Amino acid sequence: MVVVALAVGPVVSYAFPNAGSGNYWMIGLFALGMAAALVTVRGTRIPAPWFGWGALGVGILAAAWMIFVTPHTRNEQIISDTLAGTAIALALVSMGRAAVDGRVNPGRRVLEWRPLVWIGLWSYSIYLIHSPVLALANILLLPLELPTFVNWLLLVLVVLPVALSLAYGFFWLVERHFITSHQKRVINERVDPDASGKVA
Known part of the structure; x- marks a missing residue:
């Protein structure tokens, strides 16, 4: 479902370029946030630290994209927003799972300040x-x-x-x-x- 939601925004934006100024790809980012909440509460077979490393990797990729591409067009904005949203979702899962499991990680320490x-x-x-x-x-x-x-x-x-x-x-x-x-x-x-x- 998350993949479908992530695809909806870009498809609508590409198929209907004159369909107003709506940021339809935000539907996918919303789905990512919901998925992050679900994984945090229900758990997953994927080891929790992997989410942290994933967040770091995607975050670096997002930062590189924004620095070297400097998104100006709508299509570039879709990519930068999706990368940043994915990094944030992974980071939230990492910190959320740490809280649920009773572990302490740097992100959790910051958020519990x-x-x-x-x-x-x-x-x-x-x-x-x-x-x-x-x-x-x-x-x-x-x-x-x-x-x-x-x-x-x-x-x-x-x-x-x-x-x-x-x-x-x-x-x-x-x-x-x-x-x-x-x-x-x-x-x-x-x-x-x-x-x-x-x-x-």
């Missing part, structure tokens, strides 16, 4: 809020015709903190009320209460 766990707690709110806030700010800044670097600095140093603050507010007011009791227990075990407060 308390500040990252805390950010992960409200990352969905960041995902929802940041883009419209940054887009609105960019639209408001365009008439000022600021130099690109100044515009970028304003977005990063002023607008981004505002977007993150709004995202955390959204999490606190809305999202946290939908977190299950199991999630709350895990979160409160992982996150330092002195740094962020327990999730009620």
